[in-house]
Amino acid sequence: MLQITNLHASVEGTEILRGIDLTIPSGEVHSIMGPNGSGKSTLARVLAGEETYEVTEGSITLDGEDLLDMDPDERACEGLFMAFQYPVEIPGVSTKYFLRAAVNAVRAHRELSELDAYEFLQLVKEKAQALALDTSLLDRSVNEGFSGGEKKRAEIFQMAMLDPKMCVLDETDSGLDIDALKVVSDGVNALRDGNRSFLVITHYQRLLNYIVPDVVHVLVNGRIARTGGKELAQLLEAEGYAGIEAESGVANGA
Amino acid sequence: MTTDTMNDQHLFESEFTRLVDLGGPLAGLRREAYDRFIELGWPTMRGEAYRYTDCRPIAEADLQLASPDVEVAMDELRSHLLEGVPTHRLVFVNGVYNDTLSDIGTVPGGVTVTRLASAIEDQEDLVTRHLGTTIDWKSDAFDALNTAFVEDGLFMHVPAGVHLEHPVHVLHVTRPGAKPIVSHPRALIVVEDGGRATCVETCCGLGDEPCLVNPVTEIVAGHDVHVDHYRIVREGAGTWHIGGLGLIQGNGTNVNSCCMALDGALIRNGMTATLDGTDGMANLRGLALVDGTRHVDNFLRVNHMKPDCNSREYFKHILSDKGSTSFTGRIYVEQDAQKTDAVQTNMNLLLSEQARVRTRPQLEIFADDVKCTHGATIGRLDEQAAFYLHARGIGREAARSLLTFAFANEVIEDIELLPLRRKMETLILERLPHGDLLQSMDSVD
Numbered sequence: 001m002l003q004i005t006n007l008h009a010s011v012e013g014t015e016i017l018r019g020i021d022l023t024i025p026s027g028e029v030h031s032i033m034g035p036n037g038s039g040k041s042t043l044a045r046v047l048a049g050e051e052t053y054e055v056t057e058g059s060i061t062l063d064g065e066d067l068l069d070m071d072p073d074e075r076a077c078e079g080l081f082m083a084f085q086y087p088v089e090i091p092g093v094s095t096k097y098f099l100r101a102a103v104n105a106v107r108a109h110r111e112l113s114e115l116d117a118y119e120f121l122q123l124v125k126e127k128a129q130a131l132a133l134d135t136s137l138l139d140r141s142v143n144e145g146f147s148g149g150e151k152k153r154a155e156i157f158q159m160a161m162l163d164p165k166m167c168v169l170d171e172t173d174s175g176l177d178i179d180a181l182k183v184v185s186d187g188v189n190a191l192r193d194g195n196r197s198f199l200v201i202t203h204y205q206r207l208l209n210y211i212v213p214d215v216v217h218v219l220v221n222g223r224i225a226r227t228g229g230k231e232l233a234q235l236l237e238a239e240g241y242a243g244i245e246a247e248s249g250v251a252n253g254a
Numbered sequence: 255m256t257t258d259t260m261n262d263q264h265l266f267e268s269e270f271t272r273l274v275d276l277g278g279p280l281a282g283l284r285r286e287a288y289d290r291f292i293e294l295g296w297p298t299m300r301g302e303a304y305r306y307t308d309c310r311p312i313a314e315a316d317l318q319l320a321s322p323d324v325e326v327a328m329d330e331l332r333s334h335l336l337e338g339v340p341t342h343r344l345v346f347v348n349g350v351y352n353d354t355l356s357d358i359g360t361v362p363g364g365v366t367v368t369r370l371a372s373a374i375e376d377q378e379d380l381v382t383r384h385l386g387t388t389i390d391w392k393s394d395a396f397d398a399l400n401t402a403f404v405e406d407g408l409f410m411h412v413p414a415g416v417h418l419e420h421p422v423h424v425l426h427v428t429r430p431g432a433k434p435i436v437s438h439p440r441a442l443i444v445v446e447d448g449g450r451a452t453c454v455e456t457c458c459g460l461g462d463e464p465c466l467v468n469p470v471t472e473i474v475a476g477h478d479v480h481v482d483h484y485r486i487v488r489e490g491a492g493t494w495h496i497g498g499l500g501l502i503q504g505n506g507t508n509v510n511s512c513c514m515a516l517d518g519a520l521i522r523n524g525m526t527a528t529l530d531g532t533d534g535m536a537n538l539r540g541l542a543l544v545d546g547t548r549h550v551d552n553f554l555r556v557n558h559m560k561p562d563c564n565s566r567e568y569f570k571h572i573l574s575d576k577g578s579t580s581f582t583g584r585i586y587v588e589q590d591a592q593k594t595d596a597v598q599t600n601m602n603l604l605l606s607e608q609a610r611v612r613t614r615p616q617l618e619i620f621a622d623d624v625k626c627t628h629g630a631t632i633g634r635l636d637e638q639a640a641f642y643l644h645a646r647g648i649g650r651e652a653a654r655s656l657l658t659f660a661f662a663n664e665v666i667e668d669i670e671l672l673p674l675r676r677k678m679e680t681l682i683l684e685r686l687p688h689g690d691l692l693q694s695m696d697s698v699d
Binding site for chain 2 (some may be wrong): 049050077082090091101158201
């Protein structure tokens, strides 16, 4: 599904990602953990295609297609979805309208017919039921005045509506209380269907109690320092990142 | 007899002489206004009121009073009509009523909707009592000029307690010719106590030759009245549109007026609202989409004369290319007008490097227990928001257009007359890249 090879990326001349290799097969949930400043969010943003990040070396492919060659909207149409760490508030744009435009853009790319207003609302109802989400947020402007939990729920709802094959969750747990965390995790788990893949980026192990990963990668200083099973997350929770940082030479400034 | 534009003393004199020779109840007012215009001369950028509006091309043009003897077919007006709602339609071509294109229909008992030229004869008392009372034509040259040449336009009278259900739609159609023309349409809207009315004015140009359109609309609203007034400006590319709106309102009266400035070489929207009763609300709004080398000037004055009134000014400008705008908002609060609540907002969205914005609030407050706030912003599109939309599958240009539309939409989203709001949405979207993709904005609801 997703194949990242020797990825180097920098922002304003400073290299943040220093050679990432990562393969996520179809249907698997991988987690990337790491201390602050290790490059976790940079990886998410490079995947989504934000222009402030310059890819200097390496490649990213999604089902064999070169992702780096695509604009962000094409990536979305090809089935990549990023749930933002900080979803942007957009006053004046109704969530419903925006979502319909997005869904139809993706459908057009997949050569599916455009949804009319009625079909769109049916889809909204169906997805909201499946995720046990309340649709009242849809009547408001995109993320405007949403609480932290509402914003993250809205992201998961968008994910369900756009039906991506590769989902990237960028610190979706940040700013969530335990109830909101559970709702969001249940939503993600409901979308696990054996084909769809997930990359769950998080600082804390807590989220991984709810979204149980197949593989855990530890990102340190722009490289994957260790890869293991879900027990690796528990080890990090108990021991912190210091051990792995020391092991990979970060602590002594290399 | 020829018009000598090099010498203000003779400006439009021959046409004026013809009009004054007609006599009638307005002869005195016309004479006074003409003399005043000659004294004032064309406004210059040295004065306060037209500091940012360059009237030199108008002063230098060899303007002639427009002739109504031009052909206009109904098909040319289709895109300007309101669909999905019955209207009382009056069409004026080059300032003069056109019976063939108009369709006033039937109005409820007691209501008058007619051309001003008739009302001057038939409703002499109402016309002479109210005409010229809402605007300061003694200090504004264009208002003086309009008043000097007042001849035709809309006259509307809603008696006490009557609600005029359907909107009155006035189309000011300008068909310019080889020589620069000028027209001075005037509208007088009088709504008595407890009355309710809606008026939509569309100023549309059928040709890009230089010309001056100088429409003045006056609204006289009694007590407990509700008036909604809209003006859409879609003039030809060579048109100088210098528009004026005056309104005066009594106790407990609510007036909304929204001006959408879209097309024309120069668009000036002068609005003067006088809150002359307690517990009133004047809600003035404006939206301008300014591209090319066009200039839009919103020039407002709100006079709070009595206590406990609210006024709102909400003006947004979207600028691209070398477009420029200016906004002047004067709020005057009389000593008596305690508990005034006035809010003024001017927001500008710059889509290019060369666009220019000037904005100035002017507050004159003589009461001591009032709330007057003003705010102006100048900004660009939010790139984070654009990226967010882009990352959800919406193309780069379409995402930017969606954000631009959202900015504009806040001016019009509360308009209750749905066919008009839809029309305005379409007019905005038509002017945005990939706007067609964003059509049917609200059909999801």
